[in-house]
Amino acid sequence: MSKSYQKNQKRQPQLAPEDIQPIQIDETILTGSTNRSKGNQQQQHQQQHLMLSMENVLEQMETLGLLDPEKLMQEFGEVDREEFEDRIKTILETKIIEVDEPNLNRYLQYLQKNIQKPCYLTGSEEFLWEEDYLFGEGSQKKYEKLKKTQPSYTDVFTLVKFSETLSDVDGLLAEVQRVSDQKMFVLPLADLEVTDENSPNYKLIEDYLMWFLNYM
Structure with missing residues (x-):
């Protein structure tokens, strides 16, 4: 996930805090149900683990002041929740739009079909x-050296493909190639944004991130 705000105040949109619904966790997942098969219980436990892991990351980010929904809304304005949810329901082809493994797979398939290449990305x-x-006591000399082998938020990447593997914490992953030296990386899609705001890809990635941050 994205970590702390950049100096140039780039931020990703979220829905208004008062609109965000609390996560509902089925108590039968926690207590176990004798009426359900063992296979169903295992699948429910996996989905619960995915949702709780994502929720915990966001809660920690808000506690540390790394995520501020109010400031995000001040910059991007109010989002029509009903209109947005209708769009996501169309993408996922289901009325249940919470972030879970099945919906992440559906979103992956949607993006694979609709992203136009070349698609240029940078760190959000x-x-x-x-x-x-950037914010601590790390050596700037070492930082510049590490940037040669590590991906930086200032880099420009081309999208090679989306990974078929889902992350419990980061959701969808993107396999990208750095333009400057052709080095390959696998990065969380939630940490990236399209460089050209006029590109159709920009809205596709922005919608994914808004959904990912607000419906887990």
């Missing part, structure tokens, strides 16, 4: 490994 915010060098 600084990557986790960069924080100490």
Whole structure:
């Protein structure tokens, strides 16, 4: 996930905090149900683990002041929740739009069909490994050296493909190639944004991130 705000105040949109519904966790997942098969219980436990892991990351980010929904809304304005949800329902082909493994797979298939190439991406915010060098006591000399082998939020990448593997914490993953030296990386799609705001790809990635951050 994105970590802390960039100095140039780039941020990703979220729905208004008062519109966000609390996550409902089926108690039968926690207590177990004798009326369900063992296979169903295992699948439910996996989905619960995915949802709770994502929720925990966002809660920690808000606690540390790394995620501020109010400031995000001040910059991007109010989002029509009903209109947005209708769009997501169409994408996922279901009325249940919470972030879980089945819906992540559906979103993956949608993006694979609709992303136009070439698709150029950059970091939406600084990557986790960069924080100490940008905001802490990390050596700038070492930072510049590491940027040669590590992806930086200032880099421009071309999207090669989306990974078929889903992350419990980061959701969809993108296999990208850095334009400057052709090095390959696998990065969370939630950490990236399309460089050209006029590209059709920009809205596709923006909608994914808004859904990912608000419906887990």
